[in-house]
Amino acid sequence: MKLKFKFSILFALLFYSYLSAQPREELVKVIVTPNHNDWTYEIGEQAEFSMTALRNNIPIEGIEIKYTIQPDPGYRFITIWDEGSLNLKKGSTKVKAKKFNEAGFLRCTATVEVSGNEYSSYATVGFSPDKIEPTTTLPKDFEEFWKKGKEDLGKVAINPVLTLMPERCTDKVDVYHVQLDNVQGKIYGVLCKPKKEGKYPAILHVPGAGVRPYYGEVSEAEEGFISFTIGIHGIPVNLDQTVYDNLRQGALNQYFTTNLDDKDNAYYKRVYLGCVRAVDFIESLENFDGKNLGVTGGSQGGALSIITASLDSRISYLAAFYPALSDMTGFLHGRAGGWPQLFTDEYTNKPEKIETSKYYDVVNFARFVKVPGWYSWGYNDNVCPPASMYAAYNVINAEKELHVFQETQHWTFPEQREMKDSWLFEKLRK
Structure with missing residues (x-):
């Protein structure tokens, strides 16, 4: 019984890891980095994102990297503000976002294709998140x-x-x-x-x-x-x-x-x-x-x-x-x-x-x-x-x-x- 229970615990832990979506290692790593260390800006500031692709922890040079910039969409779709592609001439490149004029979050997603496989990552930055107000309202009753x-x-x-x-x-x-x-x-x-x-x-x-x-x-x-x-x-x-x-x-x-x-x-x-x-x-x-x-x-x-x-x-x-x-x-x-x-x-x-x-x-x-x-x-x-x-x-x-x-x-x-x-x-x- 104890052995069976241990296997049950092991299964539960594996299942929990799946549900919690822990990051997994990939052959190619795409790294998106904002230019503020705390990823946080004031309303009206302009965020800049650095984008890098690594293989074996070495920057990949000479390939195209596609990017999109949009308000934080969750896992739904929200209109894209900006999108384009740049060349990783030295293994890294940068893109500036438009000014964000309200309290909220902005996401930059970067994607590369290597040997027929796509790899992507993103960074989401905050603009005065302490000033975000609810959209829902309190019922009187x-x-x-x-x-x-x-x-x-x-x-x-x-x-x-x-x-x-x-x-x-x-x-x-x-x-x-x-x-x-x-x-x-x-x-x-x-x-x-x-x-x-x-x-x-x-x-x-x-x-x-x-x-x-x-x-x-x-x-x-x-x-x-x-x-x-x-x-x-x-x-x-x-x-x-x-x-x-x-x-x-x-x-x-x-x-x-x-x-x-x-x-x-x-x-x-x-x-x-x-x-x-x-x-x-x-x-x-x-x-x-x-x-x-x-x-x-x-x-x-x-x-x-x-x-x-x-x-x-x-x-x-x-x-x-x-x-x-x-x-x-x-x-x-x-x-x-x-x-x-x-x-x-x-x-x-x-x-x-x-x-x-x-x-x-x-x-x-x-x-x-x-x-x-x-x-x-x-x-x-x-x-x-x-x-x-x-x-x-x-x-x-x-x-x-x-x-x-x-x-x-x-x-x-x-x-x-x-x-x-x-x-x-x-x-x-x-």
Whole structure:
């Protein structure tokens, strides 16, 4: 059983690496470099980009390099400002962009063809990103809507069912599969807690987008934390991978648009309230210290971290990587909206769906965050475009710190995660 579990863990790690889109090595490397070290300019400045192609880390000379310059498009298409081709006479060349006269992001993409294969890369620069304002608006009944949602949740008993998972336990940590009652159906997760008697701070892990199993954070429990990792889809999180694959391709395909024209039955209503239910469960644990509770996640999980901290005053700290679901109406205003990058087609671009999105947009939850937060993302993220994340971050009035790793796309360096853990662990241990 232990050997089987180790193979399951290995598969999960490989699957996670695929989902997080870590950069892969290529024979030819294209490097695009802006002329400001921090990739950041003031409104009205003119960015200049250097473009280089390397093979075996040696500049390639005498080939053509094509470029496009455009406002940050996410993974959708936005009108190209400028495009052309230049010769890499000495292995490198430069191109200047037009002046950017508003707060936002501009991307330069460079492409070369070598031996019949295309290689490309890009750099996205920011212009006064601290001045980016949201495009979404706050519904007048936003607070009342979520107050009622929490009241409805409060009428549902937690009814926790804990099942010990001996194959995942260690000499220091007990691991349980957990089932809880939610406003609609169930919520499931994996609880890891120290075996040693005592009172411990807790960390709630909220998930990125997708449909998958979860394994819990045993290492955190070994560090002296109660760690609870949840799924959002109302299905057990310890099933065979094929179950999740089938659901992802079938019933849960494009789940994030389900009932998007109905604020009372939109898919994420149960999800957001399920995060509050997870806090209810942590609060009920005898070995929780009763006061130090953090929430963390990336992408959809970054969004849920902000949302949970906004909805639930029992959260002490939040740590979020590249929060999705932020300023989702961006594309309606000429800039990239946050994942899942809606309102670009006839199916989603409808008044009722746009209005419903405002009740689920991270920006509107960020307005009410009151606890200290740690945030990190990159300018090159084309899944959660940086303008969408700044739109949310800039309205947060609580204590906050942002760590930008400019070149990262929708992934993180190990150092980022180490920074996050160090910050969150230190805060929770105070």
